[in-house]
Amino acid sequence: MKNKPFVFFTTLLVILCISCKTKINTNASLSFEKLLINSKVNPTAIESEQPLFSWIVEVEGFNKSQSAYHILVASSKEKLSEGDADLWNSKEVKSNKSTFVKYQGTGLKPMQKYFWKVKIWDESHKESKWSEPQSFQMGLMDEANWGNSKWITLNKDTRTSPYRFRDYKTGNMKKAKPVDGFAASYFRNELNLSKDVETAQVYICGLGYYELYLNGQKVDDHVLDPAPSNYDKQAYYVNYDITEQLNSGENAFGIILGNGFYGQNISWSRDPESNKKGVSYGPPTVRCLVKLNYKDGTSADFYTDENWKEATGPIVFNNIYGGDTYDARYELGNWNTVGYDDAKWGNAKIASPKLNKISAQQIPPIKKLKEFAPQKVFKAPDGNWIVDFGQNIAGWVKLNVEEKDGQLIEITTTEALLTNGKDIFPGSTGGGANGMAQIYKYICKGDGLESWEPKFSYHGFRYAKIKGVSKKPDANMIKAVLVATDIQETGSFTSSDALLNKMHSISKWTIVDNIHGIPEDCPHREKCGWLGDAHAFCEYALYNYDMYDFYKKYMEDIRTQMRPTKGHNNPEIKFQVPTMIAPGKRTSTYAKIDWGVATMYLPWYNYKFYGDDAIVKEYYKDMKNLTDFYLNYKDEKGIMQDGMGDWCPPKWDRRKNPSAMECDPIISANAYFYDVLGIMKTFAEINNDKAYAAKMKQEQEELKDAFNKAFLVSIPNTEHKWYQSQTATVMALQFGMVPEQEIAIVVNGLEYDIVEVKGGHHSTGIHGNRYIYTVLTKYGKADLAHQILTTPDFPSQTYVMNSGFTTWPERQFVWEEMEGPTNSLNHPMHSGFSAYFYESLGGIKPSKDQPGYKEFTVNPEFPAAIKSTEVKIPTPYGDITNKWSASGNALTMALKVPFNTKVKVLVTSSELESIKINNKRLNDFQKDHKIEVKEGAVVMGSGNYTIEYTQFKIQ
Numbered sequence: 001m002k003n004k005p006f007v008f009f010t011t012l013l014v015i016l017c018i019s020c021k022t023k024i025n026t027n028a029s030l031s032f033e034k035l036l037i038n039s040k041v042n043p044t045a046i047e048s049e050q051p052l053f054s055w056i057v058e059v060e061g062f063n064k065s066q067s068a069y070h071i072l073v074a075s076s077k078e079k080l081s082e083g084d085a086d087l088w089n090s091k092e093v094k095s096n097k098s099t100f101v102k103y104q105g106t107g108l109k110p111m112q113k114y115f116w117k118v119k120i121w122d123e124s125h126k127e128s129k130w131s132e133p134q135s136f137q138m139g140l141m142d143e144a145n146w147g148n149s150k151w152i153t154l155n156k157d158t159r160t161s162p163y164r165f166r167d168y169k170t171g172n173m174k175k176a177k178p179v180d181g182f183a184a185s186y187f188r189n190e191l192n193l194s195k196d197v198e199t200a201q202v203y204i205c206g207l208g209y210y211e212l213y214l215n216g217q218k219v220d221d222h223v224l225d226p227a228p229s230n231y232d233k234q235a236y237y238v239n240y241d242i243t244e245q246l247n248s249g250e251n252a253f254g255i256i257l258g259n260g261f262y263g264q265n266i267s268w269s270r271d272p273e274s275n276k277k278g279v280s281y282g283p284p285t286v287r288c289l290v291k292l293n294y295k296d297g298t299s300a301d302f303y304t305d306e307n308w309k310e311a312t313g314p315i316v317f318n319n320i321y322g323g324d325t326y327d328a329r330y331e332l333g334n335w336n337t338v339g340y341d342d343a344k345w346g347n348a349k350i351a352s353p354k355l356n357k358i359s360a361q362q363i364p365p366i367k368k369l370k371e372f373a374p375q376k377v378f379k380a381p382d383g384n385w386i387v388d389f390g391q392n393i394a395g396w397v398k399l400n401v402e403e404k405d406g407q408l409i410e411i412t413t414t415e416a417l418l419t420n421g422k423d424i425f426p427g428s429t430g431g432g433a434n435g436m437a438q439i440y441k442y443i444c445k446g447d448g449l450e451s452w453e454p455k456f457s458y459h460g461f462r463y464a465k466i467k468g469v470s471k472k473p474d475a476n477m478i479k480a481v482l483v484a485t486d487i488q489e490t491g492s493f494t495s496s497d498a499l500l501n502k503m504h505s506i507s508k509w510t511i512v513d514n515i516h517g518i519p520e521d522c523p524h525r526e527k528c529g530w531l532g533d534a535h536a537f538c539e540y541a542l543y544n545y546d547m548y549d550f551y552k553k554y555m556e557d558i559r560t561q562m563r564p565t566k567g568h569n570n571p572e573i574k575f576q577v578p579t580m581i582a583p584g585k586r587t588s589t590y591a592k593i594d595w596g597v598a599t600m601y602l603p604w605y606n607y608k609f610y611g612d613d614a615i616v617k618e619y620y621k622d623m624k625n626l627t628d629f630y631l632n633y634k635d636e637k638g639i640m641q642d643g644m645g646d647w648c649p650p651k652w653d654r655r656k657n658p659s660a661m662e663c664d665p666i667i668s669a670n671a672y673f674y675d676v677l678g679i680m681k682t683f684a685e686i687n688n689d690k691a692y693a694a695k696m697k698q699e700q701e702e703l704k705d706a707f708n709k710a711f712l713v714s715i716p717n718t719e720h721k722w723y724q725s726q727t728a729t730v731m732a733l734q735f736g737m738v739p740e741q742e743i744a745i746v747v748n749g750l751e752y753d754i755v756e757v758k759g760g761h762h763s764t765g766i767h768g769n770r771y772i773y774t775v776l777t778k779y780g781k782a783d784l785a786h787q788i789l790t791t792p793d794f795p796s797q798t799y800v801m802n803s804g805f806t807t808w809p810e811r812q813f814v815w816e817e818m819e820g821p822t823n824s825l826n827h828p829m830h831s832g833f834s835a836y837f838y839e840s841l842g843g844i845k846p847s848k849d850q851p852g853y854k855e856f857t858v859n860p861e862f863p864a865a866i867k868s869t870e871v872k873i874p875t876p877y878g879d880i881t882n883k884w885s886a887s888g889n890a891l892t893m894a895l896k897v898p899f900n901t902k903v904k905v906l907v908t909s910s911e912l913e914s915i916k917i918n919n920k921r922l923n924d925f926q927k928d929h930k931i932e933v934k935e936g937a938v939v940m941g942s943g944n945y946t947i948e949y950t951q952f953k954i955q
Contacts, residue, residue: 030128033058033878037136039548045139045239045360049108052100055118056878057899063930063941065900068094068121073105073114077133080115087114098900099852099876100612110141111291139239139360140203146289149303152348153285154185155310161327163443164316168266170435181266182283184315184456185257187348188335189308192250195294200246205237205358208262208284209456213254213336214245222365223483224458227517227553228261230583231281232354233560236361254336257284258318258456261584267321267434268586279585285351309345315455320527322436324454328445362549363485366516370482373475380423384467387478392462392807392826394513394523395483397440398453400476401469405446409468413438413461415825424465425820430525438524458483460513460523460826485515490874491544493837496867499790500837503797507831510807511541514828518554518583522824528581529557532595532644533829536766538602540835542609543873551602552615557583558599559622565590567632575629592644593630593669594767597676599623604679610876611852613686620687627680630673631699638706643669646727646765650795650812661765663725667711668767671731674703704737720749727768733779734771747779754788761795762788770832777840777861786863842871842882852876858895859906860884877901891952895945904937905947914951
């Protein structure tokens with residue numbers, strides 16, 4: 001008893017010491033800015049058995065990095081402690097890895113919600129506080145977890161509206177045929193809740209586009225759900241939390257189901273009157289499961305089955321290419337509310353669609369992103385109104401009209417006017433290709449103001465011609481609605497050059513308009529995922545948008561599109577080879593090299609920009625197989641005899657002017673393949689496939705020799721050399737194929753052709769145009785790159801802008817010489833060149849050896865005409881920003897380097913002598929901060945830096 005006070009004070013002293021020690025070691029300056037699972041914040045419907053944890057940290061100071069982490073995962077917030085975490089306690093893991101850390105805990109169960117948090121230690125082993133608790137929820141994960149839910153489809157097509165038909169006519173048809181396609185279906189059922197609900201989750205998969213309603217209100221703000229796919233092999237379900245939308249007692253569920261790409265039995269069909277031919281997978285069908293968890297601990301399922309009622313309604317025609325027809329006289333009233341009399345409705349038909357797999361959709365949904373009011377309204381020669389919305393978009397029109405009963409209103413959407421500006425020109429939006437013009441039709445019921453917008457189609461357009469309204473359209477009557485996958489814009493670029501800023505804007509518009517679950521070629525006549533187009537703009541998209549999940553999804557589309565194909569030199573060998581288009585049944589031929597390399601490029605770019613090697617490992621076997629397939633095209637000289645070509649160079653028309661493609665398709669294809677062999681070597685090393693890595697190294701060396709022997713030639717009457725076209729020369733320089741001793745004369749050869757032969761213009765299509773400005777800038781010709789970009793004369797990007805286009809056209813023509821612009825005016829393959837704004841003008845590139853911007857280079861290279869540039873690039877570690885301005889030979893650069901990363905600022909010897917960092921000479925700054933100078937670079941860790949050069953070499 002005598003020792004109690006001593007024990008008490010000793011214990012108190014120990015506690016105080018521990019408390020003090022903890023306080024000293026806790027790094028209060030470290031704060032978690034964002035915590036992610038599979039690159040998402042608090043996601044639902046995760047289906048990977050080992051989710052990937054990432055965290056972005058904000059910290060003050062310089063050269064800050066992570067030395068260890070500790071992750072806890074638990075089944076409840078209450079258990080989220082070091083002693084109670086029942087799923088995973090990683091304990092302290094000594095690692096600088098703060099992105100895509102793989103879950104290593106107990107098996108995760110379908111549809112369960114889990115909680116997690118993390119703490120880290122910095123480079124001095126100072127400990128952070130725990131992050132705020134985060135959550136993630138698992139998806140269905142397995143077909144068995146769909147329970148008793150069934151696929152349902154329309155039992156009987158009861159449409160009687162005379163407007164259910166549309167004309168179908170392709171270029172090879174003598175006259176149009178009336179077609180009606182599969183009917184839009186309306187389904188309903190009611191649920192009576194007798195208990196209090198804790199949680200309610202919906203899992204719904206539409207084969208065809210669907211909209212889900214609960215108690216008269218649409219569930220969530222998605223449109224055109226789900227993303228398209230090769231439906232017979234892979235479809236996607238969407239998950240919604242409807243806990244707050246459910247009422248106690250009676251509830252009414254409703255589903256409207258349209259054709260989408262699944263029920264496409266009209267466009268691209270040889271026989272549009274048959275439901276069995278063409279590119280259709282069959283009549284649209286839907287499956288829905290509602291998981292109910294009650295507060296008393298019990299649970300129940302509510303699901304689609306033969307007890308659901310079905311009918312047709314006011315959407316009397318819907319086609320993804322042709323548009324929607326809505327006959328308001330056939331509206332169903334409050335069909336999706338409780339107590340609706342559905343006695344005249346039939347019972348849904350049970351369907352058995354051919355389908356291998358249903359997965360949770362991980363990419364962002366399609367949404368209505370922006371509305372546009374009319375910028376100009378004028379009368380066409382036929383007396384109908386034309387509305388100019390000012391911007392070429394993908395989406396639909398939104399109407400508010402007041403007309404008589406039965407009045408037909410037709411809206412024809414186009415991208416262009418006739419050259420004389422007096423009427424619409426529909427030539428660029430198809431019809432002749434897919435058989436259907438872009439037309440929306442609305443038939444009034446005549447009971448006052450009526451509002452309508454489509455549900456199951458989208459168009460590419462800037463102009464709308466309106467027939468059937470009794471007064472001049474204005475913003476109260478009609479608006480255009482941008483509809484696209486809601487990819488988040490996370491990067492930015494601006495410069496002192498207004499022309500380049502406008503090009504950047506146009507390039508972004510052309511991409512956003514063409515993202516509808518897949519990377520499209522255009523949003524009107526085709527809506528197809530051409531592989532060559534996809535890889536042409538991929539890097540620029542990654543600089544601007546969060547595309548982490550998007551390209552992983554599209555790789556699944558490519559893989560499920562693959563077909564067994566015989567080898568070229570060895571026909572007895574069969575390979576799995578993608579087609580030119582993915583996904584869908586309009587597949588074209590096997591993918592030629594320069595299109596098929598998307599199968600390697602998309603994983604490569606995703607890996608390079610995000611640093612997650614999961615995509616590389618997932619598709620390695622497929623990529624290896626395809627590489628071997630293309631090697632099967634090698635001739636006796638070592639050249640692959642396969643290629644599609646440098647698509648859409650100036651004045652090129654494959655029928656009328658094929659010779660305008662100056663680059664031989666074999667040359668450009670082999671240049672791409674050389675680059676891909678190097679990528680495959682890296683992928684083989686990642687997958688510990690040493691033998692294949694060695695093979696790729698040898699193949700690449702042999703191809704380089706063969707390529708130079710076959711294609712490098714002297715330019716007559718000069719001392720220059722090139723690869724027989726601008727595109728081939730640019731690609732050889734970009735991919736490092738030019739022998740070291742020949743680089744100078746090859747660069748001069750490229751300049752000679754641009755300046756002396758082409759009069760200061762490019763002659764490149766999508767392959768060459770992606771790299772020409774970057775390559776010229778890299779090899780000391782930045783002013784020339786700027787010149788060919790900004791010359792107002794045809795051909796140039798500035799010429800296109802001066803012609804009034806707000807997106808990049810597919811073709812490069814002299815527009816004022818034509819009646820109206822043919823071919824698509826909205827093709828994102830032409831946005832790829834704008835990566836130049838980030839990689840050259842902004843000067844930021846990810847490292848091959850430390851991908852995902854774990855390490856990156858900064859080296860702005862720019863023409864004298866540009867005085868300043870500011871770029872922001874999102875990375876898994878946080879944003880990189882670089883803002884520079886130049887005056888004379890002086891350059892000032894404000895650079896932000898994220899926590900746990902390093903930057904290599906590339907410098908010449910003269911720049912190194914004059915450099916100042918945060919107002920200090922380099923040597924003085926080095927005394928206080930850990931930085932290295934090696935191999936022509938100043939290497940620094942995280943921090944905000946002001947870097948000044950007084951001897952900067954401006955090109």
